[in-house]
Amino acid sequence: MNKKIRSLFLLVFFIVAQSWFLIVLIKYPYIGINVQYDNGQWVIKNLDIDSGSTRLDLNVGDIIVEVDGKPPEKNVLVRKWDTVEQAFSLVIKRDGISNAVDISKTRSAIQLDLIPIVYEIICFTIALLLYNKVANSRSANYLAYVFYVIGVTFMALNPSVRGDTLGKVLIANGLLLVPIVFLNFLIVFFKEKRIANISSKPLKYIYYSILIEFCLCSAIIFLSDNYIAKQTYFFLRFTCLLLFLIGILFNFVILTILYFKHRKKVSDESTVLRFVWISLFASFFPILFLSFIPKLLIGEELFLSTYSGFFVLLFPLTFAYLIVSKKLYDIDFMLRRLLFTVIISILPSFVVVMADIAVFQKEMFHRHTLYMFIIVLIIQTIVLFSVEHMYTRLERFMFPRKHLLQAALKKISKDLMSTFSFRELKDLILLDIVNTLQVYGGAIVFKYRDSTEIISEGEIHQAEIERLIGQAYPEEHPDLMCFEINRHEEYTSFLVMTRKKSNTRLGLEEVQWLNLIISYLAVSLENVYLIRKLTDKLNSLASHLPGEQGSSDFNWFRKLSFELQERERVRIATDLHDTTMQDLFFLKRKLKAIGEKHALSPEVSDGIQSLIEYIEIINVNLRQNCFDLHPYLLQEIGLVRTIEKIVERESYSCPFQIRFDAVGVQMIERKDLEFKRHLFRIVQELLNNAKKHSEATLVSIRLTASMGYYVLHYRDDGVGFDPSKLAAPDIGTSGVGMEQLRSRILHMGGHLELAAAQGSGVDIRISFPMKEGLTA
Structure with a gap:
């Protein structure tokens, strides 16, 4: 049967059955009068415990004369089940005297009606959660069916004791289905977890057999209202109870066989099997040995199945918890x-x-x-x-300060994973520490042999920090608290905190929290230091790379070096735009506001206007610097237009004339952004070198795309230089120089031709093949 059709059928069946059972539950109290036919009279055989009959003036041996104004044999439930249920009045005879008994105001014990309803709600709620939230797991779906069957069985309990035929048939077949659906779940679960591969095909025929049995017995019981219905139901109840016991025993046998098969293996499979066996035993032991088996042997339950039935929920409830919470393989821990x-x-x-x-x-x-x-x-x-779970949920209300510190610890430890520079230590870590502890300020200090480096946040005096670190015992200070992070042969690092904004020192809980932070910070600082050291060595190595011969061996290194440079340029440009330029903007606006709000003398007004104009000049310069660092226009207007803009800008400040033209613009603009960025950087470096060293009157730059090559031709009429005496500058200074230029060209697969001599200018021709590959 299709899953959707099956789900729809079960839902419709649940709604119809539940509606009918609620009507029976509300309309009729549980009377619990059991009778027998003796010498032509219906005599009270016994009265059920906690039923409504115990609150009536009834005794065992009383003769039932009338039920709802009719002889007992005319009542369907008396004929079918030998019980008086769904009745409103009785006439009994005791010692020859007839008495009328009003049942309509009688109510059974609330707990007997309430307990099955509670069980039912638990079962259907968990079945729904499993079916919806763990829909991708077949074992979870079958566990939902287990809960559904148990829920239907509990649902039928109250109407069953009230003599409802549908309730009696359902509760009997529900008992029969429980071990079979359990077994089906275990087969699917073991197959899903690759513990055992047991065929489930025989179960299909068992389901069909139960369906046929249900239809036949229901037809007989519903259509008959005499001895046949009674005997059919007693046979059905006895058979289902016996098969329930056999089914549970069969489950235990299979689990035992599988456990002994896996018990010698130190694996999750043996742990899961042991858990399933123990939990299944704990679930069914009470109802089997205290209720059902005594019922079969002596005809009376030692422990009411209404109460012992709760233990049946232990196994599926535990399994549902482990599946939903994904703690299935923590079973040993959970059991202990x-x-x-x-x-x-x-x-x-x-x-x-x-x-x-x-x-x-x-x-x-x-x-x-x-x-x-x-x-x-x-x-x-x-x-x-559940105390641990409840404590976790309520911690933010019970211990708000501790919860705040733990939340901050999680955030800081997560940020430490993505911290690769000293500046990030300030922006990500130090700021969080200061805000969390509500102190005036904090600092991370690196004390080298001959110098001290301080990264500070908030209101903290660097001179006072240096004086504190210089002491023999830096922990002792009236206003500052100093914690050593780690001690290295090249440096020692400290974390320094001021007093709290409440003007008190940090408490014990906060100091313990800081010590935990420091244990994480020590590892991170060591990594950051090694990254800085490695970066310096990489930069130094990049400036001394070999020439064109064998350059492909170092191409990966060049790519990494250029990517790091671009990333750092973008970061600096972003910081300038988001911090310095924004501060200048607000400063300019405040100065304008002062001039507009107050009546100032002409001299003061002119001074403020001069400041505003100077701020605007600084802002323009910063904007130009940001563009040089991060040429975002490459993506918006293309390479050629971007070079034209930078040439136009430099023409105002350079002592020489700059000429630029481009041929084959469309072919040039088809190249990817990385190519354009490298070409733009080359033009930048050529212009920077010209401004610093050329002393030229004319600089010419020509960019062409033809004959299968992109060619950048640079020429100036300056003082020139001797190529044999060209030295590579240190990387990390300006990032320019012919070696750096050559490295970038080789990375792009290009070819450099240099013609220069002392006193005769410089002529540089850089070509790149339109197809990738080295031409050098």
């Missing part, structure tokens, strides 16, 4: 924890029961006392077991 919780709960549960007996003067070994002990034990176990 549960067992320990039960042991702890025994003593307080016993004390509660003893106190109840002492206060209300109850009998010591009354059955209700045992029920109470078990219920209290279960409640205590559940509460203690």
Whole structure:
């Protein structure tokens, strides 16, 4: 059957059956009068415990004369089940005297009606959650069916004791289905977890057999209202109860075989099997040995199945929790924890029961006392077991400060994973520490042999920090607290904190929190230091790369070096735009506001206007610097237009004339952004070198795309230089120089031709093939 059709059928069946059962439950109380036909009279055989009959003036042996104004044999339920249910009035005869009994105002014990409803709600709620939230797991779906079957069985309990035929048939078949659906779930689960591959095909025929049996027995019971219906139901109930026991035993046999097959393996499979066996035994032991087996052997339950039925939920509830919470392979831990919780709960549960007996003067070994002990034990176990979860949920309300520190610790530890520079330490870590502890300021200090480096945040004096670090015992200071992070042969690092904004020193809890942060920070600082050291060495190496011969071996290194440079340029440009330029903007606006709001003298007004104009000049220069660092126009207007703009800008400040033209613009603009960025950087470096060293009057730059090559031709009429004496500058200074230029060209697969001599200018021709590959 299709999954959707099956789900729809089960839903419709649930709605129809539940509606009918609610009508029966509300309309009729549980009377619980069992009768037998003796010498032509219907005599009360016994009265069910906690039923409505115990609150009526009825005794065993009373003769039923009328039920709802008619002879007992005219009542369908009396004929079918030998019980008086769904009735409103009785006439009984005792010692020859007839008495009328009004049943309409009688109510059965609330707990007997309420307990099955609670079980039912639990089962259907968990079935719905499993079916919807773990829809991708077949075992979870079959576990949902287990809950559904158990829920239907509990749903049928109240109408069944009230003589409802549908309830009686459902509760019998529900018992029969429970072990079979359990087995189906276990087969699917073991197959899903690759523990065992058991065929489920025989179960299909068992389901069909149960369906046929259900239809036949229901037809007989519904259509008959005499001895045949009664015997059919008794046979059905006995058979289903017996098959229930056999089915549970069969489940245990399969689990035992599988466990002995895997028990020698130290694996998750043996742990899961052991858990399933133990939890299945704990679930069914009470209802089997205290209710059903005594019912079969002596005709009476030692422990009401209404109460022992709760334990049936333990196995599927535990499994549902483990599946949903994905803690299936933490079973050993969960079992130990549960067992320990039960042991702890025994003593307080016993004390509660003893106190109840002492206060209300109850009998010591009354059955209700045992029920109470078990219920209290279960409640205590559940509460203690869930204390950790409840504590986690309520921690933010019970211990807000501790919760805040833990949340900050998680954030800081996460940020430390993405921290690769000292500047990020300030922006990501130090700022969070200062804000969390609500101190005036903090600093991370690196003390080298001959110098001190301080990264600070907030209101903290660097001179005071240097004086503190210079002491023999830097921990002692009236206003500052100093914590050593790590001690290295090249440096020692410290974390320095000021007083809190409440003008108090950090408390013990906050100091412990800081020590935990420091343990994480020590590792991160060491990594940052090594990254800085490695970066310096890489930059130094990049400036001394070999020439064109064998350059492909170092292409990966060039690519990495250029990517790091571009990333750093973008970061600096972003910082300038987001911080310095924004500050200048607000400063300019405040100065304008002062001039507009106040009546100032002409001299002061002119001074403010001069400041505003100077700020605007600084802003323009910063904007130009940001563009040089991050030429965003490459993507918006293309390479040629971007070079034209930079040439136009430089023409105003350069002592020489700049000419630029481009041929084959469309072919040039088809290249990817990385190519354009490298070409733009080459033009930048050529212009920078010309401004610094050329002393030229004319600089000419020509960019062409033809004959299978992109060619950049640079020429100036300056002083020139001797190529044999060209030295590579240190990387990390300006990032320019012929070696740096050559490295970038080689990375792009280009070819450099240099013609220069002292006093005769410079002529540089750089070509790149339109197809990738080295031409050098």
